[in-house]
Amino acid sequence: xxxxxxxxxxxxxxxxxxxxxxxxxxxxxxxxxxxxxxxxxxxxxxxxxxxxxxxxxxxxxxxxxxxxxxxxxxxxxxxxxxxxxxxxxxxxxxxxxxxxxxxxxxxxxxxxxxxxxxxxxxxxxxxxxxxxxxxxxxxxxxxxxxxxxxxxxxxxxxxxxxxxxxxxxxxxxxxxxxxxxxxxxxxxxxxxxx
Amino acid sequence: xxxxxxxxxxxxxxxxxxxxxxxxxxxxxxxxxxxxxxxxxxxxxxxxxxxxxxxxxxxxxxxxxxxxxxxxxxxxxxxxxxxxxxxxxxxxxxxxxxxxxxxxxxxxxxxxxxxxxxxxxxxxxxxxxxxxxxxxxxxxxxxxxxxxxxxxxxxxxxxxxxxxxxxxxxxxxxxxxxxxxxxxxxxxxxxxxx
Amino acid sequence: xxxxxxxxxxxxxxxxxxxxxxxxxxxxxxxxxxxxxxxxxxxxxxxxxxxxxxxxxxxxxxxxxxxxxxxxxxxxxxxxxxxxxxxxxxxxxxxxxxxxxxxxxxxxxxxxxxxxxxxxxxxxxxxxxxxxxxxxxxxxxxxxxxxxxxxxxxxxxxxxxxxxxxxxxxxxxxxxxxxxxxxxxxxxxxxxxx
Amino acid sequence: xxxxxxxxxxxxxxxxxxxxxxxxxxxxxxxxxxxxxxxxxxxxxxxxxxxxxxxxxxxxxxxxxxxxxxxxxxxxxxxxxxxxxxxxxxxxxxxxxxxxxxxxxxxxxxxxxxxxxxxxxxxxxxxxxxxxxxxxxxxxxxxxxxxxxxxxxxxxxxxxxxxxxxxxxxxxxxxxxxxxxxxxxxxxxxxxxx
DNA sequence: TATGAATGAGAGTTCATTCAT
DNA sequence: GATGAATGAACTCTCATTCAT
Numbered sequence: 001x002x003x004x005x006x007x008x009x010x011x012x013x014x015x016x017x018x019x020x021x022x023x024x025x026x027x028x029x030x031x032x033x034x035x036x037x038x039x040x041x042x043x044x045x046x047x048x049x050x051x052x053x054x055x056x057x058x059x060x061x062x063x064x065x066x067x068x069x070x071x072x073x074x075x076x077x078x079x080x081x082x083x084x085x086x087x088x089x090x091x092x093x094x095x096x097x098x099x100x101x102x103x104x105x106x107x108x109x110x111x112x113x114x115x116x117x118x119x120x121x122x123x124x125x126x127x128x129x130x131x132x133x134x135x136x137x138x139x140x141x142x143x144x145x146x147x148x149x150x151x152x153x154x155x156x157x158x159x160x161x162x163x164x165x166x167x168x169x170x171x172x173x174x175x176x177x178x179x180x181x182x183x184x185x186x187x188x189x190x191x192x193x194x
Numbered sequence: 195x196x197x198x199x200x201x202x203x204x205x206x207x208x209x210x211x212x213x214x215x216x217x218x219x220x221x222x223x224x225x226x227x228x229x230x231x232x233x234x235x236x237x238x239x240x241x242x243x244x245x246x247x248x249x250x251x252x253x254x255x256x257x258x259x260x261x262x263x264x265x266x267x268x269x270x271x272x273x274x275x276x277x278x279x280x281x282x283x284x285x286x287x288x289x290x291x292x293x294x295x296x297x298x299x300x301x302x303x304x305x306x307x308x309x310x311x312x313x314x315x316x317x318x319x320x321x322x323x324x325x326x327x328x329x330x331x332x333x334x335x336x337x338x339x340x341x342x343x344x345x346x347x348x349x350x351x352x353x354x355x356x357x358x359x360x361x362x363x364x365x366x367x368x369x370x371x372x373x374x375x376x377x378x379x380x381x382x383x384x385x386x387x388x
Numbered sequence: 389x390x391x392x393x394x395x396x397x398x399x400x401x402x403x404x405x406x407x408x409x410x411x412x413x414x415x416x417x418x419x420x421x422x423x424x425x426x427x428x429x430x431x432x433x434x435x436x437x438x439x440x441x442x443x444x445x446x447x448x449x450x451x452x453x454x455x456x457x458x459x460x461x462x463x464x465x466x467x468x469x470x471x472x473x474x475x476x477x478x479x480x481x482x483x484x485x486x487x488x489x490x491x492x493x494x495x496x497x498x499x500x501x502x503x504x505x506x507x508x509x510x511x512x513x514x515x516x517x518x519x520x521x522x523x524x525x526x527x528x529x530x531x532x533x534x535x536x537x538x539x540x541x542x543x544x545x546x547x548x549x550x551x552x553x554x555x556x557x558x559x560x561x562x563x564x565x566x567x568x569x570x571x572x573x574x575x576x577x578x579x580x581x582x
Numbered sequence: 583x584x585x586x587x588x589x590x591x592x593x594x595x596x597x598x599x600x601x602x603x604x605x606x607x608x609x610x611x612x613x614x615x616x617x618x619x620x621x622x623x624x625x626x627x628x629x630x631x632x633x634x635x636x637x638x639x640x641x642x643x644x645x646x647x648x649x650x651x652x653x654x655x656x657x658x659x660x661x662x663x664x665x666x667x668x669x670x671x672x673x674x675x676x677x678x679x680x681x682x683x684x685x686x687x688x689x690x691x692x693x694x695x696x697x698x699x700x701x702x703x704x705x706x707x708x709x710x711x712x713x714x715x716x717x718x719x720x721x722x723x724x725x726x727x728x729x730x731x732x733x734x735x736x737x738x739x740x741x742x743x744x745x746x747x748x749x750x751x752x753x754x755x756x757x758x759x760x761x762x763x764x765x766x767x768x769x770x771x772x773x774x775x776x
Numbered sequence: 777t778a779t780g781a782a783t784g785a786g787a788g789t790t791c792a793t794t795c796a797t
Numbered sequence: 798g799a800t801g802a803a804t805g806a807a808c809t810c811t812c813a814t815t816c817a818t
Binding site: 043045 | 804
């Protein structure tokens, strides 16, 4: 039993490390041997854990998506003001170390989802999760049309993340942060304002 | 000379078809033989045209980026009102057949740019091109902070394109179009309004 | 002790089932996991029973050879006329269900015997056993040169079995049966006849 | 063109050598690398020549079957008497160097034919070829029921070949030769004799 | 200018086997 | 006595690439 638990722990660690590899190299270019190098876990053990190379990649995507969501939830726990909470979600973007990994993995998932129906379902479900999370804050802040607004907000976040992660020299993380705040204020409307 | 011209024409055709292949399969998964199948041009001939497989992919990216820009310019030629012109650029998204190809290739370029400095330079330059194009319209429309606004607008476009191309059932092309229009009106500000 | 007996029973059952697998797939292509699938007995347990994969195959060959011999003896128990007994042995060929399995396993054994001295010894001993069995009937029937004739008879049986098992559409089991009877009568000679 | 012809020659040589390897190791156990070792031709070149490993094996089977037939025809060219001709065909068995290879390959083909419909068709066609060849001699010798007799003769040949190739110490090649002659005379009947 | 032949490098996958329980 | 976890070895196959024509 202890070995089984140890195994589960090992698997999760490997998943984490594999995520870094996938983010760095791209999913298609991630070989078993790359993950082996990064983890010290032998190739056949990876296969024992995950099955096919594709299975491993998919496991990485799922794991990363979960972690991402969890991290944001943790941040939100400390905040109450809807505006602040929204900004916290949004600046998830400019945030901590490892956030590049997150965004890159998101793009990798998106690409995989384009070709694999199973992954597509997962990714669309995640998408919906984020929309709902944001829409709840939009509604809580008393703004209009929560779902439509949430879509715009999420689009803005994603769309800004791309150049940031690519390292656009014209768009520092700080600048992106400010832009995002400005954009948010533009997108959020109260009917009373009209 | 006529053969050279013929060749150049052939190369361009191949480039176009290869773009479809790359969009459909992803750059990493695009083999010479896939392009051969799609074009009838033998593998060795592809190598003769482009060199390395990577060279071919990069040529595809460049070609696609140019075509994309050209197409928008063609559309803009008929319009004069800055608002309409902005919307035309933006709805590039929901537009013509083959626009999925465009967006997929853009993501593929982005990914390649993450790892290849040369491609990164190209992609960032394209990015700048789009910003400037949009900023010019923003300014022409009398709106504030053209460059910052342009970044937000472009981010919104990109961010909305992702779920659309992925085929999110909650976001039809028509719905995306409306959302985009609404989002634009939120992001554009006139100092006189304050 | 009861567990030992139970084990021995299990082992024999497994051996029987494994024989079917080997006949169906060929010895080289028979993996532990194939036998696992056919029996429900885990791979490690198979190894515990038999040792190496090769050991298992050899055990299968021995078991099949014994069973084969036993079955013919059972049939013979009911017959007394040498001619009938010979025919009974010979038509072992066209006989009961599972006889394909028998012949296929015989070919597999032969092949293995070509490369493994231990198996070769077994197979040659079996061969001798059949010759003696047949020779005894030849002698009992008052025919000449029992051993030489026995070799010819056995050769005829084996040689006819091959196309039958392969499913030659020109050679139904019934036709093979008749041919065999005709062949036997040609091969059996009495010195008084000359 | 010269290179193409050289290629074709090379391919045939390789096929010949591969036949030896398959006879020695068995088809299932024949790896590309074994053929590489035997021929000096690189693994990928083998694949270029033949395709899949299975394709190579099948090519080996076909080639061996043809060669076998051709060799017998050559021998027959010098003989006119039907009895001699029959014996020549039969003692194909005890004959020249390399005849072990022939018989082993025949068994390998048979096994493969059991599982592959394409190979089965080939093997059954070969079978028919031999029957017809023998039946023609039977008829030419004025013996009865050529086809039935041919089947028996061929069965006898095959059935005797098995222990000979296995190296049964009780059955030298010379002994097999005599047995075969005796067996033939038993199987051949003239209606006038009855 | 264009193309077929040949080949090396590298990857995924299968499988028997060892070790611990 | 019986079984699951982990792992190394081996093999097939795909693919880009080089060379010759």
